Amino acid sequence: MRLRNVTGSREVIASNEYVVHDPENLKGKWNEFFGNDNPIHIEIGMGKGKFLVQLALANPDINYIGIEKYSSVLIRAVEKRKEMEFNNLWLIRFDAxxxxxIFDENEIDRIYLNFSDPWPKDRHAKRRLTSKEFLARYDKFLKSDGEVIFKTDNRVLFDFSLEQVEIAGWKLRNYTYDLHHSEYAIGNVKTEYEEKFSSMGNPIHRLVAYR
Ligand SMILES: C[S@@+](CC[C@H](N)C(=O)[O-])C[C@H]1O[C@@H](n2cnc3c(N)ncnc32)[C@H](O)[C@@H]1O
Incomplete structure (x- = not known):
């Protein structure tokens, strides 16, 4: 395995469970950790990891990091992950x-937010992963040409997110209220929640935000 000299770096809990236990130690060193200069894409709120496992398999020249708050959920992603041979996907249990x-200036090329928790109460708005507070956090480590790609079936959360993008001074590259009937459906990788909600007939909304 490359880059064993990065302090506090990769820790393989069992034979090949790709979980980083001390991500703070890798701030500013993620490319060194992966052992290449490839772009780094992250998913925040990865859930059981279906989306990232598919992407990592299809795109060996991109490094992926999946972030999940709860170990009870992360463990499901670990189970999926350890069946795979590739080494461009690592997982972190962490509250975003x-x-x-854990990430330094200009370190990350793309952030995926898929079916993020809606936090319906107004007083919890700051916890929504597309709030202006979170966009300000992303601003600090996303590359200048980087982007946030957000999917949800929750119309209220989607409209809130469109508003927050504008308030935060970000721009929208494209957005659609019905991903699966749009030109952006081509090449779309469905997440676990997306499979479930789209099979129920719910339209999936998607936006791409950049600065
Ligand atoms: C509704 S699930 C969606 C899972 C997956 N992205 C999908 O589309 O199938 C949202 C996930 O985000 C995680 N999550 C919510 N807030 C988070 C935070 N602040 N940091 C990390 N993960 C978070 C939750 O634990 C949950 O697993």
């Missing part, structure tokens, strides 16, 4: 509220 502790 503190994401600036």
């Amino acid at each position: 509220e503190y994401i600036n502790d």
